[in-house]
Amino acid sequence: MWELSTGGFDVTMTLSLIGVGGLIALIVIQLLLLTDLETNDINSIEFSRRINKIILPEYIIQAAFTVWFLLSFRWVLCVLNLPVLVYHYMRYQSRLHKIDPTKVYQITSKFGNHLMIKLVFYMIMFFIYLFVLLFNLFSE
């Protein structure tokens, strides 16, 4: 874990922390929209329009951090992020990243599960970043 040995205040980690916080926020928004959809508070067209606005930014933030970890030689963090990056890439390739309003109700449960898994993942990442940040601060 040699990359943890960066002494002092770690700017990268702080940014990552903010970034992953943003990702969690995006996921929570999606989950809220999903609940709205299930209680018929918004219709499927509106739901898809709003979700589709959010999904791409989420992918981009996640991809940006993975690449940044790679460039800054933080291998462990990069490898941890890689599965989600691959998953996002595959979704993007098969044009599944955008929600199809005509099929919304067929995918809601699956979509909800995906969101929950991602939420848990981002939470874990959040704590790892926090740990690394604090570890570096106090390792001096």
Next chain:
Amino acid sequence: MQKRQYPVDSSNSLHQEQQQQQQQYNNQQYQQQPPFNNNVPNDGYYQQQQQQPPIVNNGMVNNNNYAPQQYNTSPPPPITTTATPPPPTPAAPFDPSQSTSPNSGAQKRVYPVDPMNQTTASFNTMNINNNTPAGYPQQQQQQQQQQQQQQSPMMPNYQQPYTPSQSQQNTYSTPQSQQPPMMPNYQQPQQQQQTYGQQQQQPLGVNYQPQQPQQQYNQQYGMSHNSNPQSQQQQQQQQLYPEPTEENMCPKSFLRLSMNAIPNSSSSLNKTHIPLGCTIKPLAEDPLNPVPVVSSTIVRCKRCRSYINPFVVWMNGGGRWKCNICENVNDTANDYFSPIDFTTGKRVDISQRPELSRGCVEFVATKEYTIRAPQPPTYFFVIDVCYESLISGMLQCAVNAIRESLDSLQQESRTKFGIMTFDESIHLYNLKNTPSGKPQMFVVTEMDNVYVPPFSDFLVNLKESRQVIENTLDIILSLATNQKNVQKVESCLGSALKAAYQITERIGGKIVVLQSYLPRGPIGLLPIRDVGAVLGTKKETALLQPSTEGEFYKEFALSCISNQLCIDLFLFSNRYTDTASLGSLCQITGGQMYYYPSFTAQKDGQVFAANLIRSLTRETAWEAVMRVRTSRGLNITSYHGNYFLKQSDLLGLPTIDSDKTLTLQISITDNINSKYSSLQSALLYSHSCGERRVRVFTVCLPVINNYADLFKFADIAVVTNLISKMAIDKALSSSLSDAREALANKCVEILTAYKTTLVQNKQNANPITLSTQAPNLILPESLKYLPLYVVAMVKNIVFSNHLTNPDIRSFHMQRLKSLDLDSCLNFFYPYFYSLLIPYNNNQQQPQSPPPQLDNTLPASHKLSSDALSRAGLFVVVNGYCLYVFVGEELHPKLCMDIFGCDQNMIDPTKFQELPVLDNEHSRYARKIIELSRAKYSEYMKITIVRARDKIRRPEFQSLLIEDKTPEGCSYFDFIMQLQQRIQKS
């Protein structure tokens, strides 16, 4: 108000109710309808009648070496035990001579399409009709007759597979089912049967017992508890639950379930493997069951918002009622209160309130149900006037068809009409009524960003501007004709749709698009997808789905949904059209796609005109939404058809018409403890006359505990329909081969499940087998045609492994999605008739007068080449197309009589209609075609297939699904495979 406590005789109540019904609906036609399930005890007879051979269908000419030979030389029926067993015919593929003793008919079944069996059956009847040929003792004949009767339910050779279900379903009464098309015309054999009927052993216990109508009904709907005195007592002690009867259930022409009983838990449903679901045809044209229109207050449950229906339970002497969907107890409003008649247990005013006695009613909605004033019927035409449209004659046809339908559109005075044409620019017509009667024409040339002049007169009242509209149609035609030399091929569909959207978005309605090319231009361009490389591989699925560029049309369709716009698409391209991408326009907006590959006016003009007129003039509901509510434990998992799901259970249908059907899949989420389960569909729509209406269908079905009984209540028509819809989804989500696999697996699963139930309770079941060669393949009576349909589906153009143009396959897939039950089954298993006048049995002359001039079709042959003959003339009807097969040795005189020319002179590329000739043969052939067409709402075109036609013959041959074809194995082979697979599992 006192709580009613004393018991009420339910049979009595039914009687009373019927009387009341009679009083009220004396003038209505549905009284003529036969008692519920009337036909079931007669099923044997019914099928027996189907058994009658179509006399000699092909023996017109003496040099024909087919049927006459059979007629003269085929052995006596091998099933007779007393007669000396005949030598087996060498041609027979398998041994038909089964060791059937007169009493064992119920056990030994015959493969329904056993070719040998067919000969047997026809020979039997011939003997009867021929008044005993020499050397054939009368005694034997009687025995044959008996045997035939015993076996008849199992070998419906000449019968369309779903006829039994039609007879069972009884309330499903189209004009055709009242006069069954396959009913033979001669009565003699039936009379004889009646004479022998006393000695006859009823092979299929339950269904063949003579029963009272109510009992029959109970049997069909699983309410056998009535016969049990104990349960009757229980019933009397319980709250009086309204019994589902013939009167108060929704007719099956509107709503039909795949099972006429509901299993009590999901595990018992899963054990049977039969899909649970229903088909709803909200605006079905059913002259026998007119939907009563109710204009009194609309009473709804406070909790689940379901509508009042015959199955609610009245409590406190009518002061409160319990909703049958959510079991919430509601107070009766003062103005709706009526006391309960204690002798019947019904409300006193039941005869004045159709919503309490009928399963299908239509409420006139109040203001609360309207967001805006009900929209007028609106038709906006978007016509491609590029080069191709002109030279193929499409434009001419379209203009004529539109002009023809104007009169019937005008009957509704509010009808709005608009028209625009486009090629590489958009031409708009201001149809405002002016003294000159001439329209103003605007040309929009900027295609990237379409601007429509802000006039409201592109869409006008048809009645006011009729003269201008007629002139406009003339102008469109003359302008286009003048431009014939300018070859415009840049067909900007995307921009044209945008313009049409801007004109119609405030009103909503129907946009009719006529398109001759793959769309080009700056918006909505569709690329030509590479077909050759992926055809036949797993990647073929991608071609059946919208392309990336096709997203434009999907998004456009979504914007139409919010503005109550529906799109009907007519495609005429002679090259690749990408029906998969364009189809989303219709699928999402509830429209319909019509596709005429390589359209020419000579060939397809008539069909196109008929379909266009039909799509404009059929009964249409505007700005509709639909919701289906189910009682506790049931859950609707998915919908099939042309719709858009606005909310999780709210279907948005900008328009829905009398040809559209929706299919629902239902799952069981919870154990059901109640005795009955209900399902209610409600369609809120604007009627063309300007009223907002709610059409409510309610069904109530008994819940049964024993899953083995479910097989008895399965409805093969809906089951087949559901399986096919699920297979289409499978084909689109994974691949065609997976879909075929899934079809076969489903069949295996159901039959395996049936076999396991048989092990548990033997006495109640009446299993049948399909062939003597497959004694271990046992099927429930209700699903005996399942293997046949599965074979038919696997070989159908939608799923077959044959390399098919993806345009055509995708078109048929989309068509199938919203197709009604009859057409869907028929598309899988077509009818097959001979067009030649059948012979009388004893004379070598055609019957005269021709037998079926009384509006009934002859019996359909089984779909196999065995029925074909070189000298014959046949027609195969699959609901989409009529294939007329001309045998190569068709007698020249007959050919002359029917076609008016020599056989070699018939040009299949130009043929449209049989010529009207004044002779018996022509009249007979035309009558059959006319009767076949009358059964479908869609007009069928005639395709001539000559025996040596290299293109059409294989297509025709693939329709004969009981044969081995390049698409798959024969029906018999499939049965053998099934047996093997079921034994293994």
